[in-house]
Amino acid sequence: MVLRIQLTEAISHSKRLLVGVALTYVFAVCVVLSIWHYTALSHGYSRLDAFGNTAAHRLSELAVKPLLSNDNLALSALTHDMAMFTEIAGISVYSVDEQLLAVAGNYSPRSTLPTFSQEVAVQDTIAGHVRIIVDPDAFQTSLSDKVLQSFWLCVTGLLAVIGIVIGLSVRTNLSKPDRPNEDGIPSPASAFILVVNVFNQISLPAEAKTRAMSIATARSNRVANLYAARATSLTGTGIALAFDQTDAQDRSFEVVCAALLLSRALDAMNHDHYVEERPKIRFRFGLHVGPVCTTLDELLSTDNARDAVLLSALASDGHLAVSEDVMANISRTERIIGHIKDNPAAVSLISTSRRYHLVEGVTPAYQSLIERQAELIIAQAM
Structure with missing residues (x-):
């Protein structure tokens, strides 16, 4: 009963403190999520760039033999296999005179997605070139997804902070020998x-x-x-x-x-x-x-x-x-x-x-x- 009274008094005398702590906590969470989001975006762009260049270079190496032998069937199979990667939105292979030889995925010449090109060369001779369109969503998580992923963690942290504030308030109330009244005079002893x-x-x-x-x-x-x-x-x-x-x-x-x-x-x-x-x-x-x-x-x-x-x-x-x-x-x-x-x-x-x-x-x-x-x-x- 005494603990219940102390807890009630602690909560009633700490409303402003609790509101302030809660707002500060929410603000801190927003700042952390923003930093996390923009840091992840920067890291995602770096990974996207590295993946696009590597994939284009690898495809250009694999496309040498089909291009030289005019084996469009093998070239088409190669592009479809490469398009199986979830990070790749579309692939196209062109001859040296810009004729489209093979295409796979959702390829569009006017796509605004990141595109990586690589020449297909045999020694000093250019036999054609390949283009790979990369899906940027595969390298980043949206801010809303980050919020959903960390929602329960944030709620648990907020409850823990509120519990600590109430606990400290109760401890302070218990350690005070007297509680001043509204006139600033200590409450009389029983x-x-x-x-x-x-x-x-x-x-x-x-x-x-x-x-x-x-x-x-x-x-x-x-x-x-x-x-x-x-x-x-x-x-x-x-x-x-x-x-x-x-x-x-x-x-x-x-x-x-x-x-x-x-x-x-x-x-x-x-x-x-x-x-x-x-x-x-x-x-x-x-x-x-x-x-x-x-x-x-x-x-x-x-x-x-x-x-x-x-x-x-x-x-x-x-x-x-x-x-x-x-x-x-x-x-x-x-x-x-x-x-x-x-x-x-x-x-x-x-x-x-x-x-x-x-x-x-x-x-x-x-x-x-x-x-x-x-x-x-x-x-x-x-």
Whole structure:
């Protein structure tokens, strides 16, 4: 179903390109056929000339004996045998005083077809001469015949070109993280996936890990309730939050603020619940867009969710890695403090986004609001 939608969109957005490619292809075919036709004509004329001269010379050699012996019957048989060649339209043999001795084929003295003459000579004495009329159609193929011969090849080539154009268009559509609308603003994401990666959970003692995950889950739920999201545990990683798209015009920026709020709330755990017996808990965060899904489990089984986990692993401790897809939906990115990461080795692992942004915070006006919200969450979810 998705492939059908992508194919339909590719065709609808590539009509002009397809028409242009088709016209260019037809023009190229016409040029190639014209070059082929005129090249074949030139080659055909050369073959015709060589054949006519050779045939006339050969007939003059064979006609020597019948001419000298006045054997018109043998001469007639000779001309009829020569006229059996499809390339020869007519043959005539004349005496030295221009008397017609033998004729074969469709010979006409006034023929406009190519005619080749050759004297019949014995040593220095001329006994007569022969004339051969050659059919030029035997040495060339008409343009219409060439078109018919290459018709299916041309049609197959055209279909192949159209298929390649559509395939490239589909591939381009699939590789684009966002599709701009008519106003030039990227289309809003359907959902957002925030992954809280407890990066060193394997090194935590079992009791400390259980307590840490309990507190982290409670604070994640508080943030989820505050920003209309759903939170759940993510086996082997930590916690995942799904933010559905809302009517808010700045929903993408809201989700980034929610991620920074959760980062601040969880980072406080290392101060409020620190014990020397366990190492400091290292939280990393990854934020990515997601497709429309009916359940949270379905959303977390997508490639987008796996990319969000990978983004969280690429982030540094306490920081947020945001995909290019999320950033493309934010209208005023100057409110976000961070920098672009474009490491080819790391980015090549991400299947649905080409690069990511390492976010360190937001401008002071928004940061102060996040700090106040974090204090409330920490106080309510101890």
